[in-house]
Structure formats: C-alpha cells, structure tokens
Amino acid sequence: MPDNNTYLVTGASGALGRLVVEGLLRGGATRVIATSRNPASLADLAARGVVTREADFNRPETLEPAFAGATHLLIISTHEVGSRADGHLRAVAAAKAAGVRHLFYTSHAACDTSTSPVAPEHVVTERAILSSGMTYTILRNFLYAENLLMVLGNALEEGRFYGTAGESRVSWLTRRDCADAASGAMLHADAHANRVYDVTGPRAYTYAEVAALLSQVEGRPIVYEDLSEDGYVDLLVGRGLPRPAAEVLLGLELSLRSGEMEPVNDMVRTLTGREPETLESFFRHGRGAAVAPESLDFLQHEMHDRA
Numbered sequence: 001m002p003d004n005n006t007y008l009v010t011g012a013s014g015a016l017g018r019l020v021v022e023g024l025l026r027g028g029a030t031r032v033i034a035t036s037r038n039p040a041s042l043a044d045l046a047a048r049g050v051v052t053r054e055a056d057f058n059r060p061e062t063l064e065p066a067f068a069g070a071t072h073l074l075i076i077s078t079h080e081v082g083s084r085a086d087g088h089l090r091a092v093a094a095a096k097a098a099g100v101r102h103l104f105y106t107s108h109a110a111c112d113t114s115t116s117p118v119a120p121e122h123v124v125t126e127r128a129i130l131s132s133g134m135t136y137t138i139l140r141n142f143l144y145a146e147n148l149l150m151v152l153g154n155a156l157e158e159g160r161f162y163g164t165a166g167e168s169r170v171s172w173l174t175r176r177d178c179a180d181a182a183s184g185a186m187l188h189a190d191a192h193a194n195r196v197y198d199v200t201g202p203r204a205y206t207y208a209e210v211a212a213l214l215s216q217v218e219g220r221p222i223v224y225e226d227l228s229e230d231g232y233v234d235l236l237v238g239r240g241l242p243r244p245a246a247e248v249l250l251g252l253e254l255s256l257r258s259g260e261m262e263p264v265n266d267m268v269r270t271l272t273g274r275e276p277e278t279l280e281s282f283f284r285h286g287r288g289a290a291v292a293p294e295s296l297d298f299l300q301h302e303m304h305d306r307a
C-alpha cells in the first residue's frame with residue numbers, strides 16, 4: 001500500500017541491493033531512491049521510476065546529497081572487508097545529517113561474539129547506529145546459501161568437497177530471503193523499530209549433511225572431507241589461493257565451530273509473510289542462477305591489510 005515514506009537502499013547495484021529494491025517496488029513503495037558508486041548501473045531501475053543517485057562511502061561529499069529526502073534508509077554493508085568500517089560510519093553520520101528517521105543495516109550473525117574476520121566492522125557499525133539517536137533495525141543475516149557454491153567448488157565433478165568446520169551446523173538462507181526480509185522490515189518499519197534481528201535459514205546443516213542432501217539431489221555420491229587447519233590452508237594454497245587469503249577463509253571456517261551459525265528462527269516468515277527457501281529447494285532450483293559473493297574481492301582487501 002502506498003505511504004508517504006521515501007525508501008533508500010545503498011549499494012543498489014550489488015546482488016542483495018537490487019533484490020531489496022525489487023522487494024520494495026513489489027511491496028508497493030512509490031518513492032524509492034537507489035544509490036550506488038556507479039549510478040549508471042541502475043539505469044534499468046531509473047526507467048521504472050526509481051530515483052538513482054551516486055553514494056560512495058569512501059567519498060563523503062557524495063553521501064548527504066544522496067541521502068536527502070530519504071525517511072527510511074538501508075545501509076548495505078560493503079564487501080571491502082578490512083577497510084569498510086570508516087565508510088559505514090560516514091554513511092551513518094550522513095543519514096543522521098540528512099534527517100533520516102529510520103535506519104536499517106545488514107549485519108552479521110553473532111557479530112559481537114564471533115571470531116570471524118568479517119565480524120569486527122559490523123560491531124563498530126552497529127554501535128554507531130545504536131548511539132546515533134535514529135530509530136534503527138539491524139538485520140543480522142546468517143550465511144547465504146550462495147556461499148556454499150564456493151565451499152562446494154568442484155564437488156560435482158570430484159564427488160568430494162573440503163572444509164574444517166567439523167560437526168558445526170549452519171542455517172543457510174538464500175540471498176533473496178535476506179533481501180525480502182530487509183524490504184519487509186522497511187515496509188513495516190514501525191513494527192520493527194529499535195530491534196536487532198537474527199535472520200536465519202529454516203534448518204541448520206553440518207557439511208556432512210549438506211553432502212548428503214546434495215547427493216540426494218544429484219543422484220550420485222558426494223562426500224565431505226573434514227581437514228585439519230593446516231590441511232585446509234594447504235589445500236587452498238595448492239589450488240592457487242595466496243596464503244593470506246587462505247588464512248582468512250580458515251578464520252571463517254573456524255568461527256563456525258563455535259556454533260554461532262546454528263540458530264534457526266522464523267524471522268524470514270515474520271518479515272516476509274512467507275516461508276524461507278529450503279536448502280533442498282536452492283540446490284534443486286536456485287543454484288543455476290545463483291550469484292556467488294565476491295569472495296575473492298573481499299579477500300584482496302584483507303590481504304592488503306595483512307601485507
């Protein structure tokens with residue numbers, strides 16, 4: 001139903017951002033602003049009546065003009081792991097200066113206790129949001145099912161994939177479910193004011209259970225081999241990944257061992273009004289069209305920082 005709110009999504013040319021904008025339009029939002037470092041990449045949205053503007057968190061002068069007029073603004077965390085906190089803080093400050101009423105943010109599950117290398121910048125950003133004085137909703141997204149495409153690698157050809165997460169479980173959810181949860185929260189903002197939500201998948205799986213599910217879907221055996229920490233790094237380095245990047249991936253795997261990605265809740269249903277997509281459905285129907293995250297891109301930033 002149309003309202004007087006003006007919804008803004010940063011990073012709208014990213015895989016998640018695009019889906020959030022689509023969700024807002026589908027949900028009846030009539031005033032939508034989409035921002036990107038490269039607004040030309042949003043020409044198709046502009047043709048559909050979306051206002052497109054440049055906003056680059058690393059170019060502070062772009063932010064306040066880009067955010068002007070927005071009442072409900074979603075900051076999509078950037079993929080520049082290791083160098084993104086300052087940009088996020090600039091975006092929070094610019095939202096406040098531009099008069100945004102309700103700020104939304106895509107965060108990371110259990111970021112305040114996680115040992116994951118991607119967590120600390122989310123903690124810094126969440127704190128800034130909480131102390132900004134703006135009404136907020138923080139969406140702590142669990143892991144995208146699309147990430148599994150990287151974990152699985154050549155599993156379909158080799159019948160085997162590797163990790164070092166042991167028996168820990170992850171409640172994978174699709175990027176689309178994260179996006180629809182975000183647009184749902186924005187469109188019903190008052191119901192979600194000043195809340196921090198875990199946004200989880202519908203069931204948590206060990207990698208061995210992922211292997212069993214994939215075997216069932218593919219109709220041939222695919223197994224999971226749990227490696228030692230050194231064995232995992234050696235495998236990745238042997239496949240051509242620079243050692244610092246392999247160590248970042250090791251850090252991601254080790255963080256799973258705490259069980260931080262195991263919780264399952266009904267937040268996707270609460271925010272979207274429909275059931276989340278199951279991993280089986282993703283394997284059967286979504287996998288072909290799925291876009292894997294720009295993992296290597298974020299590893300470049302980590303490697304640069306550690307050099």
Ligand SMILES: NC(=O)c1ccc[n+]([C@@H]2O[C@H](COP(=O)([O-])OP(=O)(O)OC[C@H]3O[C@@H](n4cnc5c(N)ncnc54)[C@H](OP(=O)(O)O)[C@@H]3O)[C@@H](O)[C@H]2O)c1
Nearest residue numbers: 011012013014015016036037056057077078079143144293
């Ligand atoms: N939960 C998970 O499993 C998971 C996995 C991977 C990533 N993530 C996080 O979720 C975010 C969205 O995921 P995705 O799949 O859409 O990633 P993606 O397609 O790689 O998109 C990266 C996003 O970062 C934005 N960005 C990069 N630098 C920026 C800057 N200087 N200023 C403003 N925006 C900037 C991009 O916006 P423009 O290109 O439009 O400027 C784009 O929205 C990622 O950036 C990352 O923080 C979560």
